[in-house]
Amino acid sequence: MGDGGLLSLSWNNHKATFCHILSTLREKERYTDVTLACEGKFYPVHKLVLSTCSEYFESMFEHTPCKHPIIVLKDLKSDEVESLLSYMYAGVVNVAQNDLARLIKAAELLKVKGLAVPDEPPQEVENRKNSPPRSSRDDRSSPHPKRRRRDDSDGVAGEQHGTNASPPASPRTSPYHAASEFHQDNSRTHNEGHVSEHRTEKSIDRLEHDVRSDAKSTGDLNPDQHNPAKPCSPLQVMLEETLVKEEIMDHLPEDKDSLMGSGMDYGSMTSDGRLENSSSDGGTQEHQLLSAKYEQQSLAPSQTHHLPEAVVEALAGPSGMQGWLGGGGDMSGTFSGVDSYGGDSRHQDLRQPLPTQQPQAHQMMVKSSRGGDARVSKYHGNRKTTHYCPYCSYSSHFVNNLKKHVYAHTGEKPFSCPHCAYCTNSPSHLKRHMNTHRGEKQFICSHCSYRTHRKDVIESHMWTQHGTQESLPASSE
DNA sequence: CAGCAGGGGGCGA
DNA sequence: CGCCCCCTGCTGG
Numbered sequence: 001m002g003d004g005g006l007l008s009l010s011w012n013n014h015k016a017t018f019c020h021i022l023s024t025l026r027e028k029e030r031y032t033d034v035t036l037a038c039e040g041k042f043y044p045v046h047k048l049v050l051s052t053c054s055e056y057f058e059s060m061f062e063h064t065p066c067k068h069p070i071i072v073l074k075d076l077k078s079d080e081v082e083s084l085l086s087y088m089y090a091g092v093v094n095v096a097q098n099d100l101a102r103l104i105k106a107a108e109l110l111k112v113k114g115l116a117v118p119d120e121p122p123q124e125v126e127n128r129k130n131s132p133p134r135s136s137r138d139d140r141s142s143p144h145p146k147r148r149r150r151d152d153s154d155g156v157a158g159e160q161h162g163t164n165a166s167p168p169a170s171p172r173t174s175p176y177h178a179a180s181e182f183h184q185d186n187s188r189t190h191n192e193g194h195v196s197e198h199r200t201e202k203s204i205d206r207l208e209h210d211v212r213s214d215a216k217s218t219g220d221l222n223p224d225q226h227n228p229a230k231p232c233s234p235l236q237v238m239l240e241e242t243l244v245k246e247e248i249m250d251h252l253p254e255d256k257d258s259l260m261g262s263g264m265d266y267g268s269m270t271s272d273g274r275l276e277n278s279s280s281d282g283g284t285q286e287h288q289l290l291s292a293k294y295e296q297q298s299l300a301p302s303q304t305h306h307l308p309e310a311v312v313e314a315l316a317g318p319s320g321m322q323g324w325l326g327g328g329g330d331m332s333g334t335f336s337g338v339d340s341y342g343g344d345s346r347h348q349d350l351r352q353p354l355p356t357q358q359p360q361a362h363q364m365m366v367k368s369s370r371g372g373d374a375r376v377s378k379y380h381g382n383r384k385t386t387h388y389c390p391y392c393s394y395s396s397h398f399v400n401n402l403k404k405h406v407y408a409h410t411g412e413k414p415f416s417c418p419h420c421a422y423c424t425n426s427p428s429h430l431k432r433h434m435n436t437h438r439g440e441k442q443f444i445c446s447h448c449s450y451r452t453h454r455k456d457v458i459e460s461h462m463w464t465q466h467g468t469q470e471s472l473p474a475s476s477e
Numbered sequence: 478c479a480g481c482a483g484g485g486g487g488c489g490a
Numbered sequence: 491c492g493c494c495c496c497c498t499g500c501t502g503g
Contacts, residue, residue, distance in 0.1 A: 396488080396489080397489095397490090398488095398489080398490075401487095401489070401490085404486095404487075404488080405487075405488075408486075408487065422484095422485090424486080425486085425487090426486080426487080428491060428492085429485070429487095431491090432484090432485085433485080436483080436484070450482090452482080454483090454484090455491095455493095456492070456493060456494075457482075457483075457484090459493090460482095460494095461482080464480090464481080465481085
């Protein structure tokens, strides 16, 4: 609206920056709204990107109003998926010559533009627009086959799904999950959460498209109890995993979703560590690429953290925690173990999306990632600082309280009983529990023969049974 | 079925 | 550490 001179402001390296941010968002699993599942691995990504780069996904999302669908790529290999995602996000992917055919084939299946579909040739685009979206799903042979190679079809046809499909235990390979999941066997309080779900399976192009509608229920990850109604094909097992993840995500603030996603924490969840930690695959080369970029662009260090590392930092050190908490949520994606959320109903409120913990814009993360540490409390007991939970509205002046609280979110239970499988997130709980093994019942009711090892219990007993709060002090035995 | 005991989780301090 | 609350299993009416 300027009547004066018209200024043209141009962002010099907008494309590069944009791509970078996009990749960062993906890496941090921020704002992801769709999860690709392949060979037991889960890739939280963005519909926007997928649909932009792939007709197939575009069409799919058009027909799936689902908030956070989980798409099972049944006949692709994870490295192919990784490569394609790399391609879509970064616009580049390094692939071994030997793998090229496979990759192209996979791209064809997914109709990835530029690989399988001509990259925006005007005419083609026109044709596509005129044709109903479904055509792309229904017919692989339609428009895109600039690089089609049917001769390669055997290359990707191999049924890989579910092979190492990280059955229940897999995601727990993360140290953050291990305990949290394991202990549930002795937890009685975890109610089985049933996810309201609907599966839309499509056997298009040998892909199985699994979509789950908004999951509402609490998820009990107890593998033993999980959704008994379902058949247990390898694929289904994998789906159960994704199911849990999704429902959790749905309950978390958007930002947290991603974190949680990280809960799946691909690097750690995949026992082979291929996705995150290895660089042997074409897809993972992108990770290296991105990391390099980060350094060059001197982004906030925290952004370059792999999630598990960040979690360790956050939980191990007060400063880490504080930085993360106060850093505009940039570390919010670092929590693993969301998937280990217990089904305990009491957890539910914690998962309610909270406006106060809204994800911050990317620039915000960058901006505050360092500065946020300014008020870091070095000591657990520092009451001057309020520590906020990234998952809910909880806050505490005590870092330790927050830690325990966050443990409840992540499911992490670092304190384990040497005598049984009991694990807890609180040392005091462990101590209390240990008393049950000792068999000592120091607290004796002065009105009856009742005795217990818990003070609160004896008091409760005294009050309810005898209408008094008097009780014998702890016995010396 | 109600009441109690046992055990556990979360939280304040 | 203490407190409160919850859930589950047991038991007696």
